[in-house]
Amino acid sequence: MPIYTCTTAQGTLTAETKAALAAEITRIHAAINHVPPAYVNVVFSELPVDSVFVGGEPGTPLLLSGWARRGHPQEDLTRLALELSAAASRVAGVAEDRVLVVIQDSPARSAVEGGRVLPEPGEEQNMPAEAGR
Numbered sequence: 001m002p003i004y005t006c007t008t009a010q011g012t013l014t015a016e017t018k019a020a021l022a023a024e025i026t027r028i029h030a031a032i033n034h035v036p037p038a039y040v041n042v043v044f045s046e047l048p049v050d051s052v053f054v055g056g057e058p059g060t061p062l063l064l065s066g067w068a069r070r071g072h073p074q075e076d077l078t079r080l081a082l083e084l085s086a087a088a089s090r091v092a093g094v095a096e097d098r099v100l101v102v103i104q105d106s107p108a109r110s111a112v113e114g115g116r117v118l119p120e121p122g123e124e125q126n127m128p129a130e131a132g133r
Contacts, residue, residue: 001035012062024088029080081101085101
């Protein structure tokens with residue numbers, strides 16, 4: 001269901017760091033939004049070093065954008081963003097002032113996974129356990 005894209009400059013994260021960060025993103029999202037870990041998708045996008053800028057200058061931020069179904073309480077989304085920011089900094093060894101987390105949402109009915117329209121938050125029991133695999 002949720003999808004997170006972690007964008008960095010090439011060479012910022014090792015394969016081991018990516019695996020650890022994906023596991024931590026999954027753990028945090030599953031705990032806060034009460035969904036099985038198997039539903040959480042994490043992808044990494046690495047750009048050439050000369051293609052990443054902050055404030056108009058070359059930079060090495062860790063940009064984490066996520067999508068979740070609309071309907072989760074705002075305080076949960078804020079907590080999710082804060083916990084993801086702290087985890088990304090800790091796991092990746094990147095200063096938290098170089099981490100940007102943005103959680104976007106849209107209605108569940110705007111997404112399809114495994115050929116099925118996603119359920120509203122709290123109605124996950126209507127999704128098969130193998131969703132996302």
